[in-house]
Amino acid sequence: MTAPETQGAPPPVPAAPEHLQGRGAWFKRLPVVHQVRQSVGLQRGMLVTGLVLCAVFVVTAVGARWIAPYGWSQLRTPEGAFGAQQPPSAEHWFGTTVGGYDVLSRVVWGAQTALLVVIVAVTASIVVGVLLGLVSGYFGGWADRVLVLVADAVYAFPSLLLAILLAIVISGGQSSMWGGVLAAALSITVVFVPQYFRVVRAEVVRIKGEAFVDAARVLGTPHRRIMTRHVLRNSVRTLPLIVTLNASEGILTLAGLGFLGFGIEPTAAAEWGYDLQRAVADVTSGIWWTALFPGLAIVLAAMGMTLVGESLNDLADPRLRVRSRSRKVAGAVAATSVDAGSDADAGTTGPSKEES
Amino acid sequence: MRFLLIIPTVFILVTTVFVLMRATGDPITAALGGRLTPDQLAERIQAAGYDRPILVQYWEYLSGILTGDFGTTISDNRPVTEVLTTYGAATLELSTYAVLVALVLGVPFGMIAAYRRDLLPDAVLRVLAILAYATPVFFAGLLLKLIFSVWLGWFPVAGRVSTAGEIEMRKAGADSGFMVVDALATGDPAVLLDVLSHAVLPSLALGLLTAGVFLRLVRTNMISTLGTEFVVSARSRGVKERRLVTAHAWRPALIPIITVAGMQIAMLLVGAVLTETTFEWRGLGFQLSEYLQARDFVAVQGIVVVMAVIVAVTNFLVDVIAALVDPRVRY
Numbered sequence: 125m126t127a128p129e130t131q132g133a134p135p136p137v138p139a140a141p142e143h144l145q146g147r148g149a150w151f152k153r154l155p156v157v158h159q160v161r162q163s164v165g166l167q168r169g170m171l172v173t174g175l176v177l178c179a180v181f182v183v184t185a186v187g188a189r190w191i192a193p194y195g196w197s198q199l200r201t202p203e204g205a206f207g208a209q210q211p212p213s214a215e216h217w218f219g220t221t222v223g224g225y226d227v228l229s230r231v232v233w234g235a236q237t238a239l240l241v242v243i244v245a246v247t248a249s250i251v252v253g254v255l256l257g258l259v260s261g262y263f264g265g266w267a268d269r270v271l272v273l274v275a276d277a278v279y280a281f282p283s284l285l286l287a288i289l290l291a292i293v294i295s296g297g298q299s300s301m302w303g304g305v306l307a308a309a310l311s312i313t314v315v316f317v318p319q320y321f322r323v324v325r326a327e328v329v330r331i332k333g334e335a336f337v338d339a340a341r342v343l344g345t346p347h348r349r350i351m352t353r354h355v356l357r358n359s360v361r362t363l364p365l366i367v368t369l370n371a372s373e374g375i376l377t378l379a380g381l382g383f384l385g386f387g388i389e390p391t392a393a394a395e396w397g398y399d400l401q402r403a404v405a406d407v408t409s410g411i412w413w414t415a416l417f418p419g420l421a422i423v424l425a426a427m428g429m430t431l432v433g434e435s436l437n438d439l440a441d442p443r444l445r446v447r448s449r450s451r452k453v454a455g456a457v458a459a460t461s462v463d464a465g466s467d468a469d470a471g472t473t474g475p476s477k478e479e480s
Numbered sequence: 481m482r483f484l485l486i487i488p489t490v491f492i493l494v495t496t497v498f499v500l501m502r503a504t505g506d507p508i509t510a511a512l513g514g515r516l517t518p519d520q521l522a523e524r525i526q527a528a529g530y531d532r533p534i535l536v537q538y539w540e541y542l543s544g545i546l547t548g549d550f551g552t553t554i555s556d557n558r559p560v561t562e563v564l565t566t567y568g569a570a571t572l573e574l575s576t577y578a579v580l581v582a583l584v585l586g587v588p589f590g591m592i593a594a595y596r597r598d599l600l601p602d603a604v605l606r607v608l609a610i611l612a613y614a615t616p617v618f619f620a621g622l623l624l625k626l627i628f629s630v631w632l633g634w635f636p637v638a639g640r641v642s643t644a645g646e647i648e649m650r651k652a653g654a655d656s657g658f659m660v661v662d663a664l665a666t667g668d669p670a671v672l673l674d675v676l677s678h679a680v681l682p683s684l685a686l687g688l689l690t691a692g693v694f695l696r697l698v699r700t701n702m703i704s705t706l707g708t709e710f711v712v713s714a715r716s717r718g719v720k721e722r723r724l725v726t727a728h729a730w731r732p733a734l735i736p737i738i739t740v741a742g743m744q745i746a747m748l749l750v751g752a753v754l755t756e757t758t759f760e761w762r763g764l765g766f767q768l769s770e771y772l773q774a775r776d777f778v779a780v781q782g783i784v785v786v787m788a789v790i791v792a793v794t795n796f797l798v799d800v801i802a803a804l805v806d807p808r809v810r811y
Contacts, residue, residue, distance in 0.1 A: 166603050273485070277492040280743075280792050284750040285784050288772065289500045292780075372614060379616050380754060384769050400619060404758060407626045408637050415626065419619035426614035434610060 159439050171435035177428025184232055185239035193217075194226045196233035196394035212413055219413035222402055223390060227413055231421045233394035237305060238425060242374045244309035245316065246367055252313070253320025254360065260321070261328030262351050272325070275318035283373070284380045287311040291386040304388030304395075308381055312374050319366055327359035365440065368433030372426040379422050396422050486796040493788045497781055498541055506530040507777040511554045550782035555774040560782030563767060569657025570640065570763030571752050574686065577679055578748065578755075581687025582694050589691075590698025595725050597703060605695060612692025617751045621685040621758035628681060636678050638760040645674040682759045686751050690744065697740050701733040708732075735802055742798025746791045 163171055184191060194201075210220040218227035260268045278286070288311075295307035331337060332355065340350050382388070382397020390398060396418040403415035504510060508524045516524070525531050529540075544550065550560035593605040629637045636642065640659050641649070648671050649655070649662045656662055659679070663672040705711065706729050714728050715721075753765030760766060764783055771779040 166598055170607075273488055274492055276485075277489045277792070278496070280489070280746065280795055281493060281496075281788050282746040282750045282791055284753065285787060288780075289497065289784065292777070293500050293503045376614075376616055380618075380750070383616070383618050383754060384757065385773060397616075400616075400622065404622065407622050407630065410626075410630050412626055415619070415622045419616070419622065422619060423611070423615050426616075427610060430610050430614050434606075 159436055163435065163439055167435055167438060170431050171439075174428050174431025174433075174435060177424055178432060181235055181425045181428055182239065185235040188232050188236045192229040192232035194229040196230050197225065197391045198229065199224045211411075218417045221399065221414050222406060225390065227399075227417050230394040230399055231396070231417050234396040234399070234418060234421060235425065237388065237393045237395050238375050238378060240305050241309045241312065241378050242371045244306065245312040245374050246370055248309065248313040249316035249320055249370070250363065250367070253317045254324050254356075254363075256317070257321040257324030258328055258351055258356055258359070261325035262332060262347070262355060264329075268325075271321070275321045278314070279318040279322065281315075283315040284377055284384075286315050287377050287381055288384065288386055290314055291381055304392055308378050308388065311381065312377050315377065316370050316374075319370065320363070323362055323366060324359050327362070328355055331355050331358050362440070365433060365437050368429050368436060372429035372433065375422060375426045375429070486792065489792050489796075490789055493792060494542070494545060494785055495538075497785050497788065498538060501777050501781045502534065502537075504777070507554060507781075510777050511775050545785070550785070551778045553771070553776055553779040553782075555771065555776040555779070560779055563779060564764070564782065564786055566657065567762060567764045567767050570659075570761060571749075571756070571765060573658050573660070574679070574682055574755065574761055574763060575748055575752055577683035578686035578690055578751070581683055582690035585687070585691040586694025587698055590695040591702055591725055591730070593695065593699040594702030594706060595721075602699075606699070609692040609695045609699075612688050612695075615689070616754070617685055617689045618754045618758045620688060621682065621755055624681045624685055625759070634677075635681050640678050640761055641671075641675050642678075645671045682755050682761050685758070686748070686755045689751050690748060693744055693747065694737075694741065697737050698733070701736050702729055705729040705733045735805060738805070739798055739802045742801075743795055745794045749787050749791065 160168065160171055160175075207220060207224060212219045218231065220226055221230070256271060260271045287308075290311035291307055294310055295303055337350060337354055340354050345354075378395070379397035379400070382395045382399075383401045385398075385401060388395045388398065399418040400415060400422075403411075403418070406412075406414045501507070506525055508528060508530060509521060512521065512524065522531075529537065541551075548561055550564070552559055553563065589605050593602045596602050625637060629635045641663075645663070648666045648668055651666070656665075659675045660672070663675040666672075702725070706725075711724060711729050714724055719728065749765075752763065753768055755761065756763045756765035757769045764787070768780065768783045771777075771783070
C-alpha cells in the first residue's frame with residue numbers, strides 16, 4: 125500500500141542498457157521503480173497515470189486539514205450558515221449538500237477516511253491471510269483442509285453482503301469516526317483474508333516440496349526458521365498485485381457500505397458513499413453537484429489503484445508484457461525473467477480472477 | 481468426488497450468516513428495541529422463541545431452510561420465502577438484461593482489443609474497461625439518471641412500470657413478476673414500451689459494470705490463444721483473419737471465459753443490490769436495503785443466505801460445465 129505512492133516520482137530516463145550497468149543503483153531495483161523502468165509505451169503510460177492518481181489521493185488525504193476550506197461537518201462560518209443545496213459559487217466551489225455541508229470539504233476529508241480504511245483493511249488482511257496461509261500450507265493436515273474449505277466459501281460470498289453483516293456485528297451499523305473506520309476496515313478485511321490465504325498457501329505448498337527446503341530440514345533447521353526464512357520470503361512475491369487491486373476494491377466496498385446506510389455518520393467523518401446516498405433524491409430534482417463530485421472522487425481513487433495493479437499484473441505476466449524492441453538484449457531479458465516464473469499458476473485462469 | 485464439496489460449502493455459508501446475525505443479539509431487540517417497553521420486548525422474544533438455547537434455534541433454523549422456511553419478517557410480518565419469490569423475479573429480470581448488455585458490449589470489444597493488442601483501439605478499450613470497474617454502479621446509475629431522465633427526459637426516473645401500466649397488468653391478471661412477460665400478456669404495445677423504457681437505464685448501469693469485466697476476460701484469454709501454434713498454422717494455411725479470430729481462437733478461449741464469468745455472479749448480485757436501490761427497482765436488493773434501514777435482521781438473514789447459496793451453487797455448476805466441456809479438466 126505505501127510503496128506505490130511513495131515512489132510516485134516520474135520515471136527516470138533510461139541511460140545505458142541495463143546489462144551494461146551491472147545490478148544498477150539500489151533504487152532502480154525497488155519494486156515499483158523497477159516496473160516503471162521495465163515498462164514501455166502504453167503500459168508505462170497506464171502505470172504512471174495510476175501512480176500520479178494515487179499520489180494525488182494520498183496527498184489530499186494526508187493534507188486534508190490544509191486543503192479543505194471548511195471542516196467536514198461545518199455548517200456555518202461567523203458570517204452565517206452555508207445554506208442547503210446551494211449551487212457552486214465562489215465561497216463553495218462544489219456547492220453545498222442537502223444537510224448544509226460544503227461539498228468540496230467533504231470530498232477532501234472523504235479521501236482521508238478512505239485512505240485510513242484501506243490502510244487498516246489491507247494491513248490487517250495481509251497479516252492474518254499470510255500467517256494463516258503460511259501455517260496452514262506448511263503443516264497441512266485436517267486443519268489445513270478445513271481452512272481451505274472455509275476460505276473458499278467466504279471467497280465465494282458476495283463481498284458487499286458479507287461486509288454488511290460484519291458492519292452490523294461490529295458497530296450495529298453506525299458509529300464515531302475511529303469506530304466507523306475500524307468497523308468498515310474490519311468488515312472489508314474479512315472479505316480480503318481468503319484471497320491472501322489462497323495465494324500464499326498455494327505458493328507455500330509448492331515451495332515446501334523444493335529441494336532447498338528439504339536441505340534445510342535435513343540440516344536440522346527448526347520449523348519456525350524454515351517457515352520464515354525459506355518459505356515465506358519466496359511466497360509473497362505476488363502480493364503487491366493483490367494489494368493494489370484490493371485497495372481499489374476496498375474503496376468501492378466502503379462506498380457501497382456508505383451508500384446502503386452502513387457507513388460513518390456525517391458528523392463523525394466525511395464518507396463518499398454516504399454523500400452519494402444523500403444525493404439520490406437531489407439528482408431527481410436536477411441538483412447535480414452533490415452527486416458528481418463525491419462520485420468522481422471514488423472513481424479517480426479506485427481508478428488510480430486499479431491502473432497500478434493492472435500494470436503490475438501485466439508486467440509480471442510474460443504473455444502480457446510488452447518489451448521495447450530496441451532494448452531486446454540478453455541481459456535485460458534475464459533481469460526481467462526473475463518475476464516471470466512466479467506467475468505461472470496465476471496465468472492459467474487469467475489475471476481478472478483476483479478482482480472478482 | 482470433488483463435487484460433493486458443495487454440501488459443506490453451503491453449510492458453512494448458512495452457518496456463517498447465522499452466527500454473524502446472532503452475534504449482535506436477538507433480532508426482536510434489534511428491530512424494536514427502544515420502541516417497546518422491556519416487558520413487551522421479553523414477551524415478543526418469548527413468543528418468537530429467541531429465549532431458547534442458541535443451539536436449539538440453530539437446529540430449527542437449519543431444518544427450516546431444508547424445508548424452504550426462512551422465518552417471518554419482523555417489520556411487515558411476511559414469510560421470508562414469500563418476499564423471495566415476489567421480488568426474486570425482478571432481480572432475475574434486471575440481471576438478465578445486464579448480462580445481455582455485457583455480452584453485446586464485452587465480447588466483441590474484447591476480441592477487438594485482443595486482436596489490435598497494444599494499438600490505439602486496445603488502449604482506449606482497456607482504459608474504458610478499467611473505468612467501468614472503478615465506477616461504483618450507483619454512481620454510474622445516478623449519472624445516467626441525471627443526464628437521460630432529468631435533463632433529457634428520455635427515460636423514467638425510477639421504478640419498473642408506470643401506474644397506468646400497472647393497472648393494465650392487473651386487469652389482464654398478469655402477475656408473474658417478470659414485467660416484460662406481464663406486459664406481453666396485456667397485449668398492449670404501449671405497456672410493453674413503458675416497461676422497456678423503465679428497464680433501459682438500470683440495465684445499462686449494471687451492464688456496463690459487467691461489460692468491463694467481460695471485456696478484460698475475453699481480451700486476456702484471446703491474447704493467449706492468438707499466440708498459440710494452431711492459430712499461427714491456420715494463418716499460414718491462409719485462413720481469413722476474421723475467421724481466425726471468431727472461429728479458431730474464440731473456441732478454446734471460451735472455457736476459461738465461462739469459468740471466470742460464472743464466478744462474476746457474486747459481483748452481479750452485489751451490483752444488482754446497489755442498482756435496485758438507486759433506481760427503486762423493486763427487487764431483492766431494493767428490499768434488502770429497505771429491511772436494513774428497518775433493522776429487520778430476520779429478513780436480511782433470509783435474503784443474504786439465499787444470495788450466498790445462489791452464488792455458491794452457480795460457481796459449482798460452472799465447474800461442472802467446464803469439466804464436461806473441456807476434456808482436459810478432470811477431477
